[in-house]
Amino acid sequence: MEDDGVSNVKDSVLMSEITCSDENISNTSTEPVCTTIDGNKPKRPPRSERKRQRHEELLLRRKEERKRKKIERKQRMKEEDNDSNNERSDDRRVTQQMKEARRSRCKQALIDGQKICIDCSLEQYMSEKERGKLIMQINRLYGSNLRADNPAHIYLTGLKKDSSLYEECVKKMDGFENYLIDSKEEHHTELFPLDKIVCLSPDSPNLLTDIDSDKIYIIGGLVDENIKQHVTQTRATEHGLTTARLPIEENMIKLQQSSHSKILAVNQVFDILMKYKETKDWKQALSVGVPRRKGYVIEQEDPT
Numbered sequence: 079m080e081d082d083g084v085s086n087v088k089d090s091v092l093m094s095e096i097t098c099s100d101e102n103i104s105n106t107s108t109e110p111v112c113t114t115i116d117g118n119k120p121k122r123p124p125r126s127e128r129k130r131q132r133h134e135e136l137l138l139r140r141k142e143e144r145k146r147k148k149i150e151r152k153q154r155m156k157e158e159d160n161d162s163n164n165e166r167s168d169d170r171r172v173t174q175q176m177k178e179a180r181r182s183r184c185k186q187a188l189i190d191g192q193k194i195c196i197d198c199s200l201e202q203y204m205s206e207k208e209r210g211k212l213i214m215q216i217n218r219l220y221g222s223n224l225r226a227d228n229p230a231h232i233y234l235t236g237l238k239k240d241s242s243l244y245e246e247c248v249k250k251m252d253g254f255e256n257y258l259i260d261s262k263e264e265h266h267t268e269l270f271p272l273d274k275i276v277c278l279s280p281d282s283p284n285l286l287t288d289i290d291s292d293k294i295y296i297i298g299g300l301v302d303e304n305i306k307q308h309v310t311q312t313r314a315t316e317h318g319l320t321t322a323r324l325p326i327e328e329n330m331i332k333l334q335q336s337s338h339s340k341i342l343a344v345n346q347v348f349d350i351l352m353k354y355k356e357t358k359d360w361k362q363a364l365s366v367g368v369p370r371r372k373g374y375v376i377e378q379e380d381p382t
């Protein structure tokens with residue numbers, strides 16, 4: 079925009095009364111310092127020039143502001159990074175400590191924990207797929223045991239080193255040979271006094287009312303997608319062993335659905351035993367192990 083003469087004259091008069099120079103005025107702006115060339119008539123740059131300069135100043139200020147903010151941001155990020163690195167290494171330390179504590183509890187359980195056996199001598203009743211599922215269930219129950227405050231002494235009995243089940247355990251469970259589990263080739267009847275063994279079976283006529291720390295509880299290492307009834311019950315009675323079923327009907331009610339099953343997976347039975355050991359309450363114990371899809375719920379729940 080062009081300069082208007084009126085304001086220029088007025089400005090010049092005012093400016094002529096002042097002597098300004100670079101030396102006596104500390105001017106941080108880029109606007110030129112007013113000065114007179116001939117000593118009488120100070121000349122101001124035209125308005126368009128001043129406007130351009132102001133604009134440049136503004137841009138410069140903005141640039142510097144952006145630069146300052148960027149530095150601050152970087153600094154903040156660095157500090158946050160340090161904080162989260164510290165937190166992460168704290169987490170790692172805690173996790174490592176937790177892992178060590180769990181392992182040491184399980185090591186102790188191999189000395190004085192509640193004895194629970196998974197009977198691994200039932201391989202002939204399972205397909206390869208069912209064997210694979212059994213391995214997953216053993217893996218899960220091993221994980222539950224590691225997490226337990228009072229872990230059990232887990233045995234895998236009748237697990238022959240030359241069996242497909244053993245081979246698959248090694249293949250599918252990472253570090254299986256270092257698991258804190260007692261793996262035995264012998265059958266449970268060769269390892270424990272017969273009168274101390276309780277074989278768990280959904281087909282048992284007897285009710286499991288309590289868990290006795292002197293007894294050894296046997297869970298059949300079976301996945302029966304095509305249900306083979308009475309396998310564990312028949313085998314146990316053949317050996318003259320006591321059998322017991324979980325008190326599902328006594329503590330749970332049937333949902334209004336067509337199918338109901340009291341046959342649970344190996345890891346579910348294990349979780350129920352562990353919860354009962356901890357709480358001495360069958361309702362609480364069964365509620366952790368019996369999935370709703372089995373058609374049973376704890377009594378206080380609405381059965382619809």
Ligand SMILES: C[S@@+](CC[C@H](N)C(=O)[O-])C[C@H]1O[C@@H](n2cnc3c(N)ncnc32)[C@H](O)[C@@H]1O
Binds near residue numbers: 299307340
């Ligand atoms: C999938 S079940 C196998 C059922 C199989 N038909 C049998 O003859 O045992 C796996 C194992 O979990 C235990 N189990 C499952 N449901 C049970 C229940 N309701 N009461 C007691 N033990 C049970 C038994 O030890 C059983 O052998």
